[in-house]
Amino acid sequence: xxxxxxxxxxxxxxxxxxxxxxxxxxxxxxxxxxxxxxxxxxxxxxxxxxxxxxxxxxxxxxxxxxxxxxxxxxxxxxxxxxxxxxxxxxxxxxxxxxxxxxxxxxxxxxxxxxxxxxxxxxxxxxxxxxxxxxxxxxxxxxxxxxxxxxxxxxxxxxxxxxxxxxxxxxxxxxxxxxxxxxxxxxxxxxxxxxxxxxxxxxxxxxxxxxxxxxxxxxxxxxxxxxxxxxxxxxxxxxxxxxxxxxxxxxxxxxxxxxxxxxxxxxxxxxxxxxxxxxxxxxxxxxxxxxxxxx
Amino acid sequence: xxxxxxxxxxxxxxxxxxxxxxxxxxxxxxxxxxxxxxxxxxxxxxxxxxxxxxxxxxxxxxxxxxxxxxxxxxxxxxxxxxxxxxxxxxxxxxxxxxxxxxxxxxxxxxxxxxxxxxxxxxxxxxxxxxxxxxxxxxxxxxxxxxxxxxxxxxxxxxxxxxxxxxxxxxxxxxxxxxxxxxxxxxxxxxxxxxxxxxxxxxxxxxxxxxxxxxxxxxxxxxxxxxxxxxxxxxxxxxxxxxxxxxxxxxxxxxxxxxxxxxxxxxxxxxxxxxxxxxxxxxxxxxxxxxxxxx
DNA sequence: CGCGGAGTTGAAGCGTTTCAAACGGGGTGG
DNA sequence: CCACCCCGTTTGAAACGCTTCAACTCCGCG
Numbered sequence: 001x002x003x004x005x006x007x008x009x010x011x012x013x014x015x016x017x018x019x020x021x022x023x024x025x026x027x028x029x030x031x032x033x034x035x036x037x038x039x040x041x042x043x044x045x046x047x048x049x050x051x052x053x054x055x056x057x058x059x060x061x062x063x064x065x066x067x068x069x070x071x072x073x074x075x076x077x078x079x080x081x082x083x084x085x086x087x088x089x090x091x092x093x094x095x096x097x098x099x100x101x102x103x104x105x106x107x108x109x110x111x112x113x114x115x116x117x118x119x120x121x122x123x124x125x126x127x128x129x130x131x132x133x134x135x136x137x138x139x140x141x142x143x144x145x146x147x148x149x150x151x152x153x154x155x156x157x158x159x160x161x162x163x164x165x166x167x168x169x170x171x172x173x174x175x176x177x178x179x180x181x182x183x184x185x186x187x188x189x190x191x192x193x194x195x196x197x198x199x200x201x202x203x204x205x206x207x208x209x210x211x212x213x214x215x216x217x218x219x220x221x222x223x224x225x226x227x228x229x230x231x232x233x234x235x236x237x238x239x240x241x242x243x244x245x246x247x248x249x250x251x252x253x254x255x256x257x258x259x260x261x262x263x264x265x266x267x268x269x270x271x272x273x274x275x276x277x278x279x280x281x282x283x284x285x286x287x288x289x290x291x292x293x294x
Numbered sequence: 295x296x297x298x299x300x301x302x303x304x305x306x307x308x309x310x311x312x313x314x315x316x317x318x319x320x321x322x323x324x325x326x327x328x329x330x331x332x333x334x335x336x337x338x339x340x341x342x343x344x345x346x347x348x349x350x351x352x353x354x355x356x357x358x359x360x361x362x363x364x365x366x367x368x369x370x371x372x373x374x375x376x377x378x379x380x381x382x383x384x385x386x387x388x389x390x391x392x393x394x395x396x397x398x399x400x401x402x403x404x405x406x407x408x409x410x411x412x413x414x415x416x417x418x419x420x421x422x423x424x425x426x427x428x429x430x431x432x433x434x435x436x437x438x439x440x441x442x443x444x445x446x447x448x449x450x451x452x453x454x455x456x457x458x459x460x461x462x463x464x465x466x467x468x469x470x471x472x473x474x475x476x477x478x479x480x481x482x483x484x485x486x487x488x489x490x491x492x493x494x495x496x497x498x499x500x501x502x503x504x505x506x507x508x509x510x511x512x513x514x515x516x517x518x519x520x521x522x523x524x525x526x527x528x529x530x531x532x533x534x535x536x537x538x539x540x541x542x543x544x545x546x547x548x549x550x551x552x553x554x555x556x557x558x559x560x561x562x563x564x565x566x567x568x569x570x571x572x573x574x575x576x577x578x579x580x581x582x583x584x585x586x587x588x
Numbered sequence: 589c590g591c592g593g594a595g596t597t598g599a600a601g602c603g604t605t606t607c608a609a610a611c612g613g614g615g616t617g618g
Numbered sequence: 619c620c621a622c623c624c625c626g627t628t629t630g631a632a633a634c635g636c637t638t639c640a641a642c643t644c645c646g647c648g
């Protein structure tokens with residue numbers, strides 16, 4: 001199932017890293033993939049778009065390279081990686097179905113980061129020069145693109161929220177909750193997750209050492225919140241995970257009991273929290289914790 | 295020039311927190327403010343836009359609230375803040391001239407974060423329902439908006455880069471370099487910076503405790519890299535700052551000398567670095583370190 | 589004048605980083 | 619086919635650096 005990460009040139013024979021698919025698709029598929037319902041006549045359904053296949057470990061966008069194409073991810077998963085000045089590989093985000101890729105390069109002309117396939121993927125390509133005309137012809141495409149951009153802007157918030165937590169297990173919990181939320185949105189079980197990426201990539205996204213990610217996994221597993229089997233994990237206690245995730249920094253929300261022997265866990269220590277009274281003065285629910293328990 | 299930083303309620307009398315300005319502006323001003331040169335006929339110059347004034351500490355966008363307006367920041371500076379589930383106030387970014395605000399709410403319908411003025415500011419408002427027609431009438435406005443969005447997407451990278459550094463002084467250095475880069479882009483001295491925000495806000499953005507920010511400031515100052523005077527700082531050694539900023543995590547780029555007594559500073563320990571030989575194998579310059587020394 | 593907030597500095601505790609080693613799987617090559 | 623090696627993952631141990639709590643100064647304002 002998994003190809004080797006380095007070496008392994010065998011699929012250079014009959015499996016090209018990126019190639020057009022023989023199947024056909026239309027602009028209507030693009031709009032639907034972006035999570036938008038199309039309400040035009042049948043305009044969009046008549047405009048053909050060629051889907052592309054991206055093999056695992058193949059890179060779609062090259063950091064520093066040019067690209068006159070926007071991509072809409074239809075299936076598979078990708079990672080966006082930027083190599084910092086000191087050589088550190090910073091993972092910016094993982095992309096799933098509906099993601100828009102390549103827009104970051106619009107203002108600078110070059111790709112600020114690389115995009116690599118974590119597993120075989122299918123994408124639709126939109127030529128940048130055609131965008132103005134396309135948007136005028138297809139109002140729902142314009143809407144879909146704008147919505148996708150709006151969604152992507154909220155990733156600043158997600159990234160900051162994940163890396164802002166002091167405790168590494170809180171960061172991991174937030175990451176898992178975000179993933180589970182996504183799974184629920186695409187009508188899949190939010191309890192069973194499969195990673196296409198390694199510990200090192202997760203560590204980079206969370207801003208910790210990869211050993212720490214490993215330790216955090218066993219920590220959450222030992223707490224009975226989830227079951228871990230290498231790259232497959234099962235969430236056992238969604239509420240418990242949320243509790244773990246809800247500790248950004250010191251303050252602890254509820255002041256008063258700062259007894260030295262109480263570890264650093266504020267309300268975390270309680271295994272079950274049926275407490276009906278909500279925290280007041282916080283009307284907003286963060287995106288990472290919006291997932292409803294089933 | 296500078297308004298008072300805190301307290302100072304005297305403007306509650308005849309200074310409303312947000313009010314329209316008597317001055318007039320046109321869509322051409324909006325496009326120019328977004329950093330785009332307009333090449334339409336004189337269309338844009340004939341479409342009036344009313345500029346709004348936002349007083350210091352007044353909030354433009356309310357987290358969880360509605361807004362049918364996009365804003366383009368003309369002058370002043372803002373901060374974007376999100377209150378997490380645990381009550382922690384996470385600063386997402388600071389906004390300067392040319393920034394587009396309010397687009398994040400497009401897909402969800404509500405603002406995911408608050409936007410507060412760090413100093414008196416002037417903004418142009420664009421009604422969301424008018425956008426489709428505006429974009430068709432003014433191609434250069436569409437371009438300008440898309441470029442602005444493209445720029446904003448790269449903030450994911452900036453945020454991750456800042457919070458990914460292990461050492462807190464590296465995070466601060468990256469923050470300062472980013473600020474200096476911006477100053478240079480708007481043709482102001484990149485050596486003298488004035489903050490409208492407090493240590494607590496910077497700490498939130500960097501993902502550390504506010505005491506740590508204070509300590510990092512004195513650390514960089516003691517190293518002779520900058521001079522600190524409360525909210526005014528002067529950068530003395532740009533190259534030294536870059537060196538400090540270029541340590542994300544362990545690896546240290548150049549292996550070989552892992553002698554235990556050498557602290558955790560790789561090439562950082564050297565007070566002055568006239569070393570002309572650059573690091574090889576790293577062709578890409580990160581956005582945070584792209585600033586040229588003068 | 590006194591309060592309160594912002595900023596700085598100190599000291600102690602602890603979690604993460606870092607260096608090491610061991611385990612396991614997967615593919616390679618003998 | 620099996621040994622071998624590489625790499626991802628896990629676990630251990632020591633040390634550093636950050637967080638946390640606390641005290642203090644400075645400053646503006648009531």
